[in-house]
């Protein structure tokens with residue numbers, strides 16, 4: 263079991279605090295009594311309850327008084343991967359993390375912990391094998407980007423560094439689920455490709471609690487999978503979603519039809535059976551370990 267530090271409240275910096283994960287995480291941290299310093303490219307757009315600061319790729323951010331930093335900022339991976347988009351996906355993460363490391367290097371009192379976002383894209387195509395944190399990185403654009411992104415975080419002088427490799431985040435207010443639910447409600451849902459590929463997902467609330475678990479537990483460091491303990495095959499995800507919205511899911515999107523999305527199609531067709539072994543071995547209490555109750559809560 264990890265030694266959990268809940269008190270006293272901490273000053274937690276969050277980059278990407280205006281995003282899907284950042285907003286819910288900020289809210290949860292505030293409710294737990296922490297102070298939140300929200301870093302944004304547009305700090306004039308206020309986030310309720312947070313102190314706003316500038317985050318830019320051009321200069322190291324002001325991390326003064328941050329006792330913990332959760333780093334989430336980065337260009338969205340959703341959408342068509344043109345070469346310009348791929349460059350923004352990689353550079354926003356690599357340069358943003360480098361600026362953080364540069365800022366930390368100048369601080370007499372660096373943050374006690376840096377929890378740096380990463381993604382299960384790190385592992386590449388995994389077939390049916392179970393993927394643990396010790397599984398080596400795979401190949402492909404996202405695997406390479408995640409590796410470079412993690413390397414920048416590991417180069418920082420933060421007291422403790424956790425790399426949270428997040429799976430597909432299921433949320434009501436953003437990400438892939440609302441769009442999938444709309445398609446399924448129209449009766450147009452179906453499996454993707456053969457449907458045999460594993461999907462490693464996590465409920466947004468569990469993920470945000472896991473981010474704070476990493477901040478508050480001093481014995482955690484290194485890579486950690488941010489996924490629910492029960493990944494599912496795409497065909498079973500399809501069945502669970504169709505059941506939840508009470509519509510049939512007759513359609514199947516053939517793999518070749520998804521290829522028009524370019525390399526992003528790998529995100530939909532690659533198989534990743536990721537297990538959160540570090541979170542489980544440290545006693546993290548998942549509220550939504552299984553898919554159907556998670557979908558029932560969200561839809």
Ligand SMILES: NC(=O)c1ccc[n+]([C@@H]2O[C@H](COP(=O)([O-])OP(=O)(O)OC[C@H]3O[C@@H](n4cnc5c(N)ncnc54)[C@H](OP(=O)(O)O)[C@@H]3O)[C@@H](O)[C@H]2O)c1
Nearest residue numbers: 278280281282283302303334335336337338354381428431
């Ligand atoms: N959602 C998922 O399913 C999922 C899965 C795996 C990993 N992740 C990772 O977790 C992190 C947060 O995810 P999220 O879903 O909350 O993302 P999000 O909603 O797209 O938010 C990311 C935030 O990053 C900032 N940002 C956007 N484009 C940027 C750019 N080009 N350069 C610098 N900053 C930029 C924005 O904040 P400002 O506009 O305020 O600066 C934005 O609010 C991301 O790094 C993502 O790769 C997410």
